[in-house]
Amino acid sequence: MLRSLTGPTRLILLLLALLLSIIFLLPKQTRDVLQTVGHPAAYVIALPLEALASVNRSVAELWQEYVALRQVREDNRQLRRDLDVLRKQNSELREMAVASQRLAALLEFKAQFSPPTVAAQVIGRDATNWYRSIIVNKGERDGVRTEMGVMTPAGVVGRVVKTGPSTSVVLLVTDPNNAITGIVQRSRDEGIVEGTPQGRARIKYLPLLSSVKVGDTVVTSGLAGGFPRGVVIGAIQSIEKEEGELFQTAEVLPEAELSKLEEVLVITATRPSNGTEPMRNGAQR
Amino acid sequence: MRQGWYVALMLGLIPIQTTVLDYVNIAGVRPDLCLIAAFLAGFLIGEAPGALTGMTLGFLQDLFSAGQLWINVLIKGIIGLLGGVFGRHLANATAVSVVSMLFILSALSSSVFGVWFHGGNRPDILTLMQASIIPQALYDAALGGLLYWLVPHRRGRRDEFVDEITLFGR
Numbered sequence: 437m438l439r440s441l442t443g444p445t446r447l448i449l450l451l452l453a454l455l456l457s458i459i460f461l462l463p464k465q466t467r468d469v470l471q472t473v474g475h476p477a478a479y480v481i482a483l484p485l486e487a488l489a490s491v492n493r494s495v496a497e498l499w500q501e502y503v504a505l506r507q508v509r510e511d512n513r514q515l516r517r518d519l520d521v522l523r524k525q526n527s528e529l530r531e532m533a534v535a536s537q538r539l540a541a542l543l544e545f546k547a548q549f550s551p552p553t554v555a556a557q558v559i560g561r562d563a564t565n566w567y568r569s570i571i572v573n574k575g576e577r578d579g580v581r582t583e584m585g586v587m588t589p590a591g592v593v594g595r596v597v598k599t600g601p602s603t604s605v606v607l608l609v610t611d612p613n614n615a616i617t618g619i620v621q622r623s624r625d626e627g628i629v630e631g632t633p634q635g636r637a638r639i640k641y642l643p644l645l646s647s648v649k650v651g652d653t654v655v656t657s658g659l660a661g662g663f664p665r666g667v668v669i670g671a672i673q674s675i676e677k678e679e680g681e682l683f684q685t686a687e688v689l690p691e692a693e694l695s696k697l698e699e700v701l702v703i704t705a706t707r708p709s710n711g712t713e714p715m716r717n718g719a720q721r
Numbered sequence: 722m723r724q725g726w727y728v729a730l731m732l733g734l735i736p737i738q739t740t741v742l743d744y745v746n747i748a749g750v751r752p753d754l755c756l757i758a759a760f761l762a763g764f765l766i767g768e769a770p771g772a773l774t775g776m777t778l779g780f781l782q783d784l785f786s787a788g789q790l791w792i793n794v795l796i797k798g799i800i801g802l803l804g805g806v807f808g809r810h811l812a813n814a815t816a817v818s819v820v821s822m823l824f825i826l827s828a829l830s831s832s833v834f835g836v837w838f839h840g841g842n843r844p845d846i847l848t849l850m851q852a853s854i855i856p857q858a859l860y861d862a863a864l865g866g867l868l869y870w871l872v873p874h875r876r877g878r879r880d881e882f883v884d885e886i887t888l889f890g891r
Contacts, residue, residue, distance in 0.1 A: 444768070444769035445768035445772075445802070448768060448769045448772040449802065451772075452776075452795065452798050452802065455795065455798075456795060459791050466790075466791060467789070467790055470780070470790040470794075471790060474780070474783075477780070477781060477784060481732065481736070481781055481785070484736045485735065485740070487736075488737070488740050488741065489740050492740045492741060559740070560736070560739030562739070562786050562787055563739050563755075563781075563783075563785040564753065564782060564786045564834070565749075565751055565853065565857055566786075566788065567787035567788055568787075571785055597787050598784070598786075598787065600784065603785070605786065607787045611787065613787070633852075
C-alpha cells in the first residue's frame with residue numbers, strides 16, 4: 437500500500453509519525469510549542485467566533501424577547517437574578533454563621549468577602565462532544581489565567597482550563613475531568629466534587645458516619661480549585677452508601693443552570709487584596 | 722479559488738461548531754464538522770491536502786476545547802489521510818460508501834477519545850457506545866454523506882487521477 441502512495445502523501449505520513457513520536461517523547465515541550473503557535477490562531481478565530489456568537493445571541497434574544505411573552509420574560513429574568521443574588525447572600529450568611537459559631541471564641545474571624553471577579557460572556561460550547569466546557573470572551577489580556585474559578589451569582593460553574601489572548605475555555609463542574617474540593621454546609625464534611633459521565637455532579641469521599649442528608653447544600657471549601665470558601669456548588673439529591681466501602685458518595689444538583697449560561701464571573705483572586713498576597717489554588721496562609 | 726475555500730473553512734468551521742451547532746444537537750450529540758471536512762478533503766482532493774486540512778482543523782478545534790492540545794491534530798490528520806487513501810483506492814465512490822467510511826472513522830475516533838483520553842471515571846464501553854459513540858458516528862456519517870452528495874464537483878479527484886495516468890502512463 438505504501439508503494440502506491442505519492443511523494444507528498446509519504447511526506448505527510450512521515451510528518452504524522454514524527455509528530456506522534458515528538459508528542460510521546462517530549463509532551464511538555466510539544467504543549468508549549470502548540471500553545472505558542474495557538475495564541476495568534478486563537479486570536480484570529482476569536483474574531484469570527486465572537487461575531488457569530490453576537491449574531492446568535494441577537495437572533496436568540498429577538499426570538500425570545502419579542503416573539504415570546506416579552507415583559508413577562510424580562511420580569512422573570514430579573515426575579516431570577518434577584519433570587520440568585522439572594523441565594524448567594526443566604527448561603528454566605530449561613531456559612532458565616534456556622535463558621536462564627538465554631539470559631540468566634542478562638543480567633544478573629546474575618547467576614548466573608550466578595551472575591552475580585554471579571555465578568556465574561558459565554559460565546560460558545562466545547563468544539564468537541566467529549567468535554568462539557570464553555571468558551572468565554574475574556575482571556576489573558578483581561579487577566580484570566582488557567583485554574584481560576586468561574587461562577588455565577590447562583591453558584592460554581594467550573595474552572596478555566598485553557599486561555600487565549602481574548603477567549604478562555606471553562607471546564608464545567610459536571611465534566612468528569614473536573615474536581616473541586618467541597619464541604620457540606622450543615623455537617624462540615626469535606627469531599628471532592630466531580631462531574632459524572634451522565635452530566636451531573638457528585639461529592640465523593642464523605643465519611644461513612646457523616647450525617648449528610650438529601651437537600652443539604654454543598655459549598656466550596658476554599659482549599660483548592662481557585663474558589664474562595666463558601667461559594668455554593670449545589671444541593672444533595674441522593675446519597676449512595678455501598679456495603680464494604682470506606683466512604684459514601686452523594687449526587688449533587690448544581691445550583692447554577694449550566695445549560696443556559698449567558699454571563700459568568702471569573703474569580704481572579706481568592707483572597708481580598710487588603711495588603712496581603714492574593715492566594716490561589718488552595719494555598720493557605 | 723481553492724485557497725479562498727480553505728481560509729473560509731479554517732475561519733468559519735470552529736465558530737459554527739461552537740455556536741450554531743448547539744441548535745441541531747440530538748440528545749446532546751452534535752456532528753463533528755472538522756472530522757467530516759477532513760475526511761471529505763482527503764476523499765475528494767487527496768491524501769496530502771486531507772491530512773493537512775485535518776491537522777489544521779484539529780489544531781484549531783483543540784484550541785477551543787478542554788482537551789489536550791495535540792489530540793485532534795493527530796486524529797483529524799489521520800482521518801484526512803485515510804479519507805485520501807480510501808478515495809484513491811475506491812473505484813466507484815458513492816454517497817453510500819462515504820457514509821459507511823465516515824461511520825467507521827467517526828466511531829473509531831470517538832472510541833479513542835472515550836477509552837483513552839476521557840478521564841478515569843468514564844462509563845463502561847457499552848454504555849459509551851450507546852450514549853455517545855454510535856449516535857455521534859451516525860450523525861457524522863449522515864451529514865457527511867449529505868454534503869458529499871451536494872458537492873457538485875465530486876469527480877474532480879478522479880479527473881486528476883486520470884491526468885496522472887495520462888502523464889505517467891501508469
